[in-house]
Amino acid sequence: MRLAIVGGALQGMEATYLAKKAGIETVVLDRRDTAPALSICDEPVVLNPLEDPSEARRVFDSCDAVIPACEELDLLEGLDSMMSGTDVPLLFDLESYRLSCSKNRSNEVMQSVGVPLPKPWPECGFPAIVKPSSQSGSIGVTVAMNQQDVDRGLEFIRSIGDEPVMQEFVHGKSVSIEVIGNGETARSYVTTEVVLDTNYDCKMVRCNPNILSEEDETEFRRVGKDVAERMGLKALMDVEAILTPKGLRVLEIDARIPSQTPAAILQGTGVNLLEELMTTALGRPVNREAVRGSSVYRHLVFKDGVLRSSGEKEFGKVRNPVISQGLFGSEESISDYEPGKREWRATLMHSGATEEEVDEKCRLSIERILDECSIDEFVDGVPEMV
Ligand SMILES: Nc1ncnc2c1ncn2[C@@H]1O[C@H](COP(=O)(O)OP(=O)(O)O)[C@@H](O)[C@H]1O
Ligand SMILES: [Mg+2]
Incomplete structure (x- = not known):
């Protein structure tokens, strides 16, 4: 099988x-010749499908x-209209994506199927939390401790022409x-834990x-399946939640291929969400059974003589990465590391039978980097509020 991937940044690398x-x-199309996924795919194509639709169609x-x-x-x-009526499936559901781009609209849908959400303001x-309805990547998300913070948050949201979502600040x-989903029925896959850095990335x-x-x-799983079926999801989405002492509270849904979590799931359980998505769209889902294994997927950046854990935005600056096995004891990695380089970035994936075993592998790999690269310091940032 052959797949065209449009966009060669974080989602494209995934x-x-x-x-x-x-x-x-894999064929990766990106209008920028520096897009990192171009160096890990089988056939890189530097092209903007909106500017050269006939060449894009030839590739598709x-x-x-x-x-x-x-x-x-x-x-x-553009892709949706280009591919509709062809017999090459587009692994994307534009209508669900539009819905998921509005937190206000998706909260309404979620409420209608009994999804536990953070309590609304002013109750x-x-x-x-004051956040814009239609942004992503934590843009404009603020924690308000008083009315002044609320006003400041609302003013920013107004200045970017968005609508606010105001709700309980939940911890966990x-x-x-x-x-x-296939448009009628949907299946929930594997839960992962997302760990944030200093910048909430x-x-x-x-x-x-x-x-x-x-x-x-x-x-x-019930929440994911019910929401997807209510939306008639015909592709992939993820559901983000916080596990509070009172139970799960769902923050948002996003109907597009995410980065990071699917690779961790593949390493931990053997389930490949892209394979599931593609075979579901082609009408013969593989439905691979999840193995009860463990994995850790993490980003590191070495810069200015210091090794740091980094969010994916920082990792996204990786240049001409390669996929390799065994780098610093990892199972697999995506990185532009080369011995002696003064700046490099890496995603390291570790897997094993238990969580403890994997954590030990992570610890050893950091030790190995510090030792092999003669680095003195590892900085592992955490969000300021926690
Ligand atoms: N109600 C909330 N309580 C606590 N933290 C929140 C809440 N809403 C958002 N956040 C924090 O802000 C981040 C971004 O918010 P989110 O709703 O996921 O929007 P987006 O990712 O689209 O910017 C979340 O990952 C979470 O860390
Ligand atoms: Mg989010």
Whole structure:
């Protein structure tokens, strides 16, 4: 099988990695020749499908499916109309994506199927979260301790022409689950834990059987499936939640291929969400059974003589990465590390039978980097509020 991936940044690297692991040939299209996924795919194509639709169509016609790996609405709309009526499936559901881009609209849908959400303002009181309805990547998300903070948050949201979502500030473990639907029925996959860095960006994903209790796990899967079926999801989405002492509270859904969590799931359980998505769209889902293993997926950056854990935005600056096995004791890595380089970035993936075993492998790999590269310091940032 051959897959066209449109967009070669973080989502594109994820799709390329997953496709490779499923034995699918990859063509990555990106308008920038520095896009990192171009160096890990089988066939890089520097092209903007909106500017050169006939060349893009020629590439797409040579593939069994096309997946957008970007969040630019005009490109997504362009791909949707370009591929409709062809027999090459687009692994993307524009209508669900549009819905998931509005937190206000998706909260309404979630409420209608009984999804537990953070309490709305003003009922929730302080501290409250003030965030824009239609942004992503934590843009404009603020914690308000008083009315002045609320006003400041609202003013920013107004200045970017968005609508606010105001709700209870919930604490706990951040968790995520992916759901794939065929337009009628949907299936929830594997829960992962998302660990944040100083800038509230995801620096690590943990996949193991102990992330949620059996009861919470059942609830999370139910939530994902019910929401997807209510939306008529015909592709993949993820659901992000926080496990509070009172149970799960869902923050948002996003109907597009995410980065990070699918690779952690593949390493931990053997389930390849891209393979599931593509085979579901082609009408013959593989439905691979999840193995009860564990994994840790993490980003590191070496810069200015210091090794740091980093969020994925920082990792996204990686240049001409390669996929390799065994780097610093990892199972697999995506990185532009070379011995002696003064700046490099790496995603290291570790897997094993238990969470403890994997944590030990992570610890040893950091030790090995510090030792082999003669680095004195490892800085592992955590969010300021926690
Ligand atoms: N109600 C909330 N309580 C606590 N933290 C929140 C809440 N809403 C958002 N956050 C924090 O802000 C981040 C971004 O918010 P989210 O709703 O996921 O929007 P997006 O990822 O689209 O920017 C979350 O990952 C979480 O860390
Ligand atoms: Mg989010």
